[in-house]
Each structure stands twice: as C-alpha cells, then as structure tokens.
Amino acid sequence: RADPAHRAAYRRGLDRFDRSLVPLRREVAAIRARFGGAPVGYTEPVPGYLLAAAGLRVVTPPAFARAVEDGTEPSPQAVAGMQSLLTGRLVRVLLYNSQAVSPITQRMQAAARSAGIPVVGVRETEPAGVSFQEWQLGQARAIERALAG
Numbered sequence: 001r002a003d004p005a006h007r008a009a010y011r012r013g014l015d016r017f018d019r020s021l022v023p024l025r026r027e028v029a030a031i032r033a034r035f036g037g038a039p040v041g042y043t044e045p046v047p048g049y050l051l052a053a054a055g056l057r058v059v060t061p062p063a064f065a066r067a068v069e070d071g072t073e074p075s076p077q078a079v080a081g082m083q084s085l086l087t088g089r090l091v092r093v094l095l096y097n098s099q100a101v102s103p104i105t106q107r108m109q110a111a112a113r114s115a116g117i118p119v120v121g122v123r124e125t126e127p128a129g130v131s132f133q134e135w136q137l138g139q140a141r142a143i144e145r146a147l148a149g
Helices: 004-020 022-035 048-053 062-070 076-087 103-114 132-148
Strands: 039-042 094-097 119-122
Touching: 004 022, 022 048, 022 132, 039 048, 039 076, 048 132, 062 076, 076 103, 094 103, 103 119, 119 132
Parallel strands: 039 094, 094 119
Antiparallel strands: none
C-alpha cells in the first residue's frame, strides 16, 4: 500500500523468497514427522524457533538456559537439573551455541558425549557467504542427523 507503483516487483520478490524457503520447510516437516515430540536440550535458546517449528520438546531447565544466555553462572540447582537430563539420557540431542562457548557449556557438552548423546553446534548469527535459508537448512539437517543417530 505504501508504494503501489512497485507492487508487482514486491510480489515477485516475495514469491522468490517464499520459493527459497521450500527446502527448509520440507526439512522441518520431515523432522516433525519423524521425531516430533522428541526431548532435546540446549545450553541457550539460540535454536528455539527452529526446534519449536520442528515439533521437538525442549526440556532444558529454563533457569539454566537463561543464565547461560545472560552470560552468568547458572545456579547449582539449574546445573544439577541440566546434568541429570544428560546423565539420565533424557534428551535425544544437546544443542549449544558454537559462538559462545564457556566452561559450563563445555562441561555440559562433555557430559552429553559421555552419555552417548549427540552434540550439535548452532550459530546465532548467519555465517558469511551463505543465505539465511542455507544457514537454517544446514542447522536443521545437522539436528536431523543427530536425532537419527
């Protein structure tokens, strides 16, 4: 409405963008169909929207993820809750922010690996040289591979 003279150009751009999302939508739908409801954990909510779209159930203690996201040390109770998810093998995969690694996130990754839980790094910012769609598709595929074992 703001620029009716260029409406057709905007529509073409939107259509092109929508088509570029088809592979990502298919991948997310495949994860949902195959693994929907599966419990997963993360060290911070970087992949939250992707996990929700894929129908995966995040079981990370909110206090743990919030502290890591804020750059503070999680409480002993939050750490114990996260640790018990991993040692008890109550998650199918652990995701962590590969751009913000700390001693506590490294400790959780080690606990997951020790329990035989796949660990997947995700990014909070788009890498150089790839489109948003390629970036998200790559992360979705990595999550699916980890869930598939």
